[in-house]
Amino acid sequence: MITEEKKEVIKATIPVLEAHGTEITSTFYQNMFKAHPELLNIFNQTNQKIGDQPKALAMTVLAAAKHIDNLDAIVPHVVGIAHKHRALEIRPEHYPIVGKHLLEGIQEVLGDQATPEIIDAWGDYYNQIAQVFIDVEQDMYQAAAWDGFKPFIVRKKEVMTPDIVRFTVDSDDVDKIFTAGQYITVKVNPSGYPYEALRHYSICSNDAEDGITFAVKREVVDDNKGVVSNYLHDGIEEGDALFLSAPAGDFKVEEDHDKLLFIAGGVGATPVMAMAEEAVSKGKDVKFVYSTFNEDHLPFKDQFEKLQAAGADIQVKYSDTEGYLNSSDFAGSDDREIYLCGSMRFMTPMIAELNGMGIDDSRIHFEPFGPKMSMQKV
Numbered sequence: 378m379i380t381e382e383k384k385e386v387i388k389a390t391i392p393v394l395e396a397h398g399t400e401i402t403s404t405f406y407q408n409m410f411k412a413h414p415e416l417l418n419i420f421n422q423t424n425q426k427i428g429d430q431p432k433a434l435a436m437t438v439l440a441a442a443k444h445i446d447n448l449d450a451i452v453p454h455v456v457g458i459a460h461k462h463r464a465l466e467i468r469p470e471h472y473p474i475v476g477k478h479l480l481e482g483i484q485e486v487l488g489d490q491a492t493p494e495i496i497d498a499w500g501d502y503y504n505q506i507a508q509v510f511i512d513v514e515q516d517m518y519q520a521a522a523w524d525g526f527k528p529f530i531v532r533k534k535e536v537m538t539p540d541i542v543r544f545t546v547d548s549d550d551v552d553k554i555f556t557a558g559q560y561i562t563v564k565v566n567p568s569g570y571p572y573e574a575l576r577h578y579s580i581c582s583n584d585a586e587d588g589i590t591f592a593v594k595r596e597v598v599d600d601n602k603g604v605v606s607n608y609l610h611d612g613i614e615e616g617d618a619l620f621l622s623a624p625a626g627d628f629k630v631e632e633d634h635d636k637l638l639f640i641a642g643g644v645g646a647t648p649v650m651a652m653a654e655e656a657v658s659k660g661k662d663v664k665f666v667y668s669t670f671n672e673d674h675l676p677f678k679d680q681f682e683k684l685q686a687a688g689a690d691i692q693v694k695y696s697d698t699e700g701y702l703n704s705s706d707f708a709g710s711d712d713r714e715i716y717l718c719g720s721m722r723f724m725t726p727m728i729a730e731l732n733g734m735g736i737d738d739s740r741i742h743f744e745p746f747g748p749k750m751s752m753q754k755v
């Protein structure tokens with residue numbers, strides 16, 4: 378446990394961290410990858426480039442510093458991150474590597490401002506935070522449906538829109554246990570790419586009769602093709618094997634939420650689709666508002682039809698001709714619990730629209746595609 382004196386030192390560094398947090402974590406990543414290039418097999422290099430990952434870690438460290446007198450306040454955030462760590466096979470022996478390079482990053486960016494006293498206090502505090510993660514993750518490793526990455530055979534590959542493909546994968550060797558809203562993690566080794574690459578994809582149907590289904594959008598950012606999504610679209614066919622780690626994630630419909638509004642944009646429909654299917658099967662009152670570019674870009678047509686036939690109220694809005702979702706699309710939903718999912722660019726204005734309608738954050742449950750802590754209010 379960190380001493381009271383060291384707690385005061387940590388608290389005093391909050392303004393400096395706020396000013397330099399992202400710079401420190403960016404420096405830390407560069408130095409860590411230089412010393413441990415094997416970690417490039419685990420980290421998503423696209424998230425590194427766009428800066429969301431450095432920002433997410435900075436936000437977490439900052440949250441931990443702000444809540445030093447009551448670390449319990451950050452436990453819900455730790456759980457979400459720990460699910461991702463478990464799915465990526467992050468192990469206790471990785472933590473000292475991150476700790477060493479994080480402290481060196483603080484030293485490098487702050488220079489003389491980072492006194493030995495500050496470095497010492499942060500060293501102790503980092504170890505305390507790391508232990509919280511290690512303990513939570515240990516329980517998750519024990520509860521996981523299977524250990525490590527297991528081979529699955531691609532049973533179906535269905536092109537749903539010009540840029541979204543749905544895969545159904547199966548294995549006789551594992552129990553395909555998951556809860557609606559969870560994701561699987563795929564490990565691939567695309568030709569021409571020097572590392573292994575890991576990506577999380579939400580399970581997109583609650584029905585696992587033929588295997589686990591997940592949908593992949595072909596990613597192209599500034600003319601750069603997403604390494605994994607393009608490989609899955611172009612290089613993986615029915616009959617091929619894919620390595621998956623066990624389902625993870627804490628995005629789910631709470632048992633006592635009976636009137637629900639699901640909001641999704643684009644491929645963000647994936648976890649919400651499974652959650653809506655589960656909710657309908659439990660007799661819950663489901664409304665689903667979905668935004669996509671036009672009818673050609675409408676995925677999951679078969680699943681939407683089944684949901685509607687089962688009593689769900691489905692509203693699709695085409696941004697090409699009808700514009701983006703706004704508060705008028707959510708009218709009459711004041712008594713519903715809201716679950717939403719999409720890109721970071723989609724989520725932020727949606728949450729603002731809902732807040733503008735007087736809907737409190739406590740009723741808005743969301744899963745962004747990307748590091749959640751980079752948009753978290755702490």
Ligand code: HEM
Nearest residue numbers: 419420421424430433434437471472475507747748749750
């Ligand atoms: C993801 C924090 C330790 C590897 C994340 C995220 C956060 C975070 C906030 C983003 C989660 C999200 O996507 O919502 C932390 C903190 C740590 C820690 C506070 C220490 C106390 C580690 C260690 C490793 C690691 C020891 C392994 C060397 C990763 C990887 C991701 C991740 C690979 C996914 C990021 C990506 O590929 O984009 N972590 N982490 N983390 N973390 Fe950690």
